[in-house]
Amino acid sequence: MDRVIVTRPAAEADHWVQALRASGWQAEALPLIEITEPGDPQAQAALAQHRHHWWQADALMFVSAAAVRHFFARNVAAPPTQHLLTTRFWAPGPGTARALAQALAGSGVAADRIDAPPADAAQFDSEHLWPVVAAQLHAGIRVLLVRGHSPELDDSRDARRDTQRDAALPGTGRDWLIQRCEAAGAQVEACVAYERRAPVLCVAERALIQNATGEGQLWLFSSSEALTNLQALAPGHDWSAAAALATHPRITAAARAAGFGQVIESRPALPDVVSALGRC
Numbered sequence: 001m002d003r004v005i006v007t008r009p010a011a012e013a014d015h016w017v018q019a020l021r022a023s024g025w026q027a028e029a030l031p032l033i034e035i036t037e038p039g040d041p042q043a044q045a046a047l048a049q050h051r052h053h054w055w056q057a058d059a060l061m062f063v064s065a066a067a068v069r070h071f072f073a074r075n076v077a078a079p080p081t082q083h084l085l086t087t088r089f090w091a092p093g094p095g096t097a098r099a100l101a102q103a104l105a106g107s108g109v110a111a112d113r114i115d116a117p118p119a120d121a122a123q124f125d126s127e128h129l130w131p132v133v134a135a136q137l138h139a140g141i142r143v144l145l146v147r148g149h150s151p152e153l154d155d156s157r158d159a160r161r162d163t164q165r166d167a168a169l170p171g172t173g174r175d176w177l178i179q180r181c182e183a184a185g186a187q188v189e190a191c192v193a194y195e196r197r198a199p200v201l202c203v204a205e206r207a208l209i210q211n212a213t214g215e216g217q218l219w220l221f222s223s224s225e226a227l228t229n230l231q232a233l234a235p236g237h238d239w240s241a242a243a244a245l246a247t248h249p250r251i252t253a254a255a256r257a258a259g260f261g262q263v264i265e266s267r268p269a270l271p272d273v274v275s276a277l278g279r280c
Contacts (some may be wrong), residue, residue, distance in 0.1 A: 001279045002216030004082075005208070007032040007226040009066065009196075012095075014272070016220070023274045030208055032226035034199040035066050037275070038149065041056070043192040048075065050144060050191045054080030057144040057189075059136060061090035061129075063174060065099035067146045068196040072103040079107060090133055091116040093124030123266055125248060126177035126265060139185030143173065149192040150225060157239075200227040209234045218243040218280060222268055224254045231258055245276055 004027040013029035018043045020027035038044050051071065056058060062068045079087070089098040089104065097116040104113070115136075117128040179189050201209075209230070212219070221227050221244055231237075244255040247268035255263045266276035 001218050001277060003028060003084075003212065004245075004277065005030050005219045007213050007220060007230070008222055009033045009035045011035065011066070012070070015157075019270055020274070025274075025277060026111070030205055030212075031199060032229045033223060034197045036195045036197060037070070038192045039151075040192070040193055041151075043276045046191050047071070047193060049142060050146075050189075051075055052077045054144065056142070057087060058141045059088040059090055059133070059147060060144045061098060062096055063145070063147045064091065065095045067097035067148060068096060068103050071146050071191075076084070076253075077108075079109075087113065088133070088136060089114045090129060092126055092129050093117065094119065095268075097188050100274065108141075108166075114225075122267070123248060126174050130177055130180055134180070134184075136186035137181055137186055141181075141186045142182075143181050143186050143188045145178065145188060145190040146193050147174070147190060148194045148196045149213065150196045196225060201233060206233075209237070212242065213237055213239060214241045217241075218245055218277070219255075219260070220245050220273065221251050222247045223254060224248075224251050225257060227251065240259065243280060245273065247273070 004025050006013045006018055006027055006029050008029075008031065010029070010031040013031045013248050017027045017029045027220070038047060044185055052075070054071075054076065062071070085193075087109075089109075091100055091114055093116065097114050100114050101111040106109070106175055115129070115132050117124055117132060123126045159190050181188050199205075211217075217240060219230075227244075239259045240261040243262040243264065245251040245264045245266055246262040247266055249265065252263055252265045262280075264280060265274050266272045
């Protein structure tokens with residue numbers, strides 16, 4: 001494999017590029033998801049409210065490290081002492097859990113309040129988080145989902161669906177977890193902490209795409225949305241000579257549907273990705 005193209009958002013892509021280069025791989029960053037502040041005034045107002053009263057929830061689920069960083073970025077109220085031992089913090093994977101531990105340390109909340117799939121879990125997602133948090137659920141429990149929002153994807157959803165619920169709680173894995181929580185009697189709310197958008201590429205980034213469609217080029221996808229954005233940014237490209245490494249079965253299916261000639265699947269942890277690259 002000649003080169004690995006890292007498609008994570010910019011805040012994460014540089015870290016991954018450095019780590020892959022340290023492991024001996026030629027890696028370049030091409031962030032295919034741009035992370036911004038919420039643009040909708042109602043979403044901004046709701047986020048401000050949740051930042052001020054977050055400790056009133058029995059559990060907060062953060063869908064990603066970006067959700068953690070943007071939620072705790074500013075004006076987050078300190079919780080009353082009596083709530084420090086009740087609120088739980090859910091993370092679908094180790095990256096989100098690490099970001100949570102850092103964010104919560106400033107409020108005096110211990111890392112043992114964080115729930116995440118075990119390090120040896122087959123995958124890091126909502127489905128593998130559920131067995132860890134299921135025992136916490138009971139009638140009346142309040143769960144706050146802290147997530148991102150993709151205007152382009154939401155605008156393309158089937159208009160016949162419940163648009164209010166769809167806007168609040170999208171995502172296949174998250175929908176599954178939310179349904180389980182609600183079936184147990186939980187009251188689930190959601191707030192948008194950031195927006196995800198397709199990036200505006202510069203000339204050099206467009207040239208990188210053009211030069212990374214052939215043999216020896218491997219695209220690292222940790223999100224189906226990044227793959228969707230790539231197809232929109234480079235319509236009509238033939239990916240049959242290139243390879244893709246996907247960090248979840250849903251991303252694997254999307255990469256195959258996009259026409260990548262070779263698709264490898266790996267757990268999303270860096271050591272597993274490096275090991276999978278070694279098998280290419």
